[in-house]
Amino acid sequence: xxxxxxxxxxxxxxxxxxxxxxxxxxxxxxxxxxxxxxxxxxxxxxxxxxxxxxxxxxxxxxxxxxxxxxxxxxxxxxxxxxxxxxxxxxxxxxxxxxxxxxxxxxxxxxxxxxxxxxxxxxxxxxxxxxxxxxxxxxxxxxxxxxxxxxxxxxxxxxxxxxxxxxxxxxxxxxxxxxxxxxxxxxxxxxxxxxxxxxxxxxxxxxxxxxxxxxxxxxxxxxxxxxxxxxx
Numbered sequence: 488x489x490x491x492x493x494x495x496x497x498x499x500x501x502x503x504x505x506x507x508x509x510x511x512x513x514x515x516x517x518x519x520x521x522x523x524x525x526x527x528x529x530x531x532x533x534x535x536x537x538x539x540x541x542x543x544x545x546x547x548x549x550x551x552x553x554x555x556x557x558x559x560x561x562x563x564x565x566x567x568x569x570x571x572x573x574x575x576x577x578x579x580x581x582x583x584x585x586x587x588x589x590x591x592x593x594x595x596x597x598x599x600x601x602x603x604x605x606x607x608x609x610x611x612x613x614x615x616x617x618x619x620x621x622x623x624x625x626x627x628x629x630x631x632x633x634x635x636x637x638x639x640x641x642x643x644x645x646x647x648x649x650x651x652x653x654x655x656x657x658x659x660x661x662x663x664x665x666x667x668x669x670x671x672x673x674x675x676x677x678x679x680x681x682x683x684x685x686x687x688x689x690x691x692x693x694x695x696x697x698x699x700x701x702x703x704x705x706x707x708x709x710x711x712x713x714x715x716x717x718x
Contacts, residue, residue: 603674605716611640
């Protein structure tokens, strides 16, 4: 039932797994599995059809169908996590499990204006970044959009560097996978574009996201950031 947590995630355009999951949950098969699983946990389920509003669901502890209360909401959250509800285990506590085990991929992009036509970008080297293939992927992405790049060091930036890109990339786990990255484009000290990739809770148990390569994560980000310079 942990999979239900993924249904509330925002979906990057390149991630098809959550789309398939939501489609399954919207089917009679998906609803049926939830309905069958409720009694097995010892709880009651009430489904009511309201025209175009669909099928609102209410959950109760067994035998308490006439007394909905906070406990019912706590029971619901426990069921979504496949856990047995116990007194004292509140929705707030259970939400921590949601964040830990059903993480999402968060994407934010502020693309550059179509009026900006960059031909060359200076990338300010960040020695704190240990993701080895990050810079090659970024430079390939800019090259794909017809923008050449060169590496520069803070304190020794040539005057020809009209556009400057700064970046952050963080890795986690034994697999050293990418879980956070930021790209910031500036023109004479003014931000003109920004892109961010982030795995909530460092990916949790979202193995699709954890196993995603740096290129698979960053290429769509760059394409969206530089959409004005279409390849």
